[in-house]
Amino acid sequence: MTSNPNRRYRLGVLHGDGIGPEIVPSAVAILDAAFDAAGLDPVEWTELPLGAAAIETHGAHTPAATLEALAGLDAWLLGPHDSVSYPEPHRSQLNPSGTIRKHFQLYANIRPAKAFPGGNAVVEGTDLVIVRENTEGFYADRNTHAGTGEFMPTPDVAIAMGIITRAATERIARTAFELAQARGKKLTIVHKANVLKLTTGLFRTVCREVAADYPDVTVDDFHIDAMTMKLVRKADEFDVIVTENMFGDILSDLAGEIAGSLGIAPSVNSSDTHAMAQAAHGSAPDIAGRNVANPVAMILSSAMLLQWLAAKNDDPRLTDAARRVEDGVTATVTAGTRTRDLGGTASTTEFTDAVVAAIQAA
Template sequence: MTTNTQSSRRYRLGVLLGDGIGPEIVPSAVAIVDAALAAAGVDPAEWVELPLGATAIAEHGAHTPSSTLDTLAGLDAWLLGPHDSAAYPEPFKSQLNPSGTIRKHFGLYANIRPAKAFPGGNAVVPGTDLVIVRENTEGFYADRNTHAGTGEFMPTPDVAIAMGIITRQAVERIARSAFDLAQRRDKRVTIVHKANVLKLTTGLFRDVCREVAAGYPDVAVDDFHIDAMTVHLVRRADAFDVIVTENMFGDILSDLAGEIAGSLGIAPSLNSSDTHAMAQAAHGSAPDIAGHDAANPIAMILSSAMLLEWLATQHDDERLRDAAARVEAGVAAAVAGGTCTKDLGGSSSTSEFTAAVVDLIGA
């Protein structure tokens, strides 16, 4: 890693603490990003905290106030903590949740979810280092596949119907994201589908991905049915590089891959479009441990590193890429040295782990 001394803009980054453990893990990520930016010679970020979640309901009468969305639009990117929408009072509990509201509002069509094992990190399959590229706007998820309303309905009290939407445009877009990423990694893409049963919908997904693959002759391509893919991940997750799939399959596979790599607590993700990006840990709000300084902040921290990588590309600022590498190296060094939270077999608190990574980045 090298420090680039060129002058730069001051980045404005949103902070959405969320619910549960969010107010603990998001500040952890902020502190570590601050340390990495300083070490890489980047001007300190301007952090803009905005209301969201249960506190926003109490203070603004909405879990995602319009003022929050308006402010986010003017920022360079933002960090989103987990939300506990299942615990919201009605009518907020039945509404599109905060992360879904933001994704839909800004058209964040790509959900990038790495799963990378750490030495000493309790991985089920040591050596796992893959990325799941999940289409984020369609599929069987009721909150994402219609312009208005939802994709679920009940014609009678005893019949429930869900629509699964797959469009060529959305598949082409996510496939290009996957193949572009593969060219920066090990040049291998695996397409996951269920075309033997869902012949038209996931068959279209598979076929369009194959069409896009023709434009990337240097990238090796294979494909698996979703049920077979779960078995392959459990047995040989270390054999895969980039996995591209539709919304629901991607959600399921990424949780599985996170646990295989060591813990869902280390599973980061980035939601992005061509113009906006949001760092968001793949796990939930863990209300049972909220306030106990026990949560693993790694997923949120590494999500923030992904955000720095995205910003580096957007603004052609290699110092941000350097800062992202410093975050990743600091986390890996802390875990390798035995500093980690309970879910990884350690005894460190959230704050202790954060302080250790900050010290390693500044060393």
């Protein structure tokens, strides 16, 4: 695709619940500053209803009108949701982020964990990316075409299906190998093939088969339990990690804390045609409305979204804008302006203002 220098990007804004209405506007303000600094036309933002507020106004946490509008936008920023607090029947339904991922088949969940200098990391030098298959595995809310992969033949017996397919595994493996080629040329497959021989065994086998197409990438593999121990002590030795859905969710939370805080853990959910920025952490209702939430994860998720858009649209200006966002966050944290989870005292808005100032001064 040829870059259009006059292209104006249309991005969706889904504030979500809890701290979402605080951290998503932070990301919006910082992207606006980065677009201006990179010489891009201003973003055309479209706010859409989602979450508890949408239940009150539209009778659904993810209204059909929201999904329809998202399809016509370039990409979206999604705030965290607090679905456990929704009234029934909404609480028992597929949650908002799961609804969007499933509707648009966002099969790749890319979750970096990178330590900031002096940023409270458990393992200094951590700089890895977890590539999580996002459509099947052992997560029952998304591994079947209709309904869920859990059922109860009697009130006292509950059964969950874990589903691994060759097609989905090959797709996520190629995503991971291409990312590894662009980084440190090292990839680790995480599985539990010693016990889940057929399911995660297939995942490991297919990833190994795909490796043949990427001879410049060094490949190893570990059982999920061994991997948790290795991350705690040697996270700085890993580059790209590819795994199934549930293992990826657990490992990425662990990796985020090892890098300094789950508050700095970004992620992007994507397919070949759609992408959504979504911080890896939850809605933190206990601190909502207090202006103390760390917006870094949401900000860096938005920078990842710009990188995805840059590749999709062959637009190096977006790569420049993403770099400005990342550099602004790094400069701010390194200079000592940090929220309390990183050992500082800055409020959400104070941190946001400092990043905007860093981008403008660069």
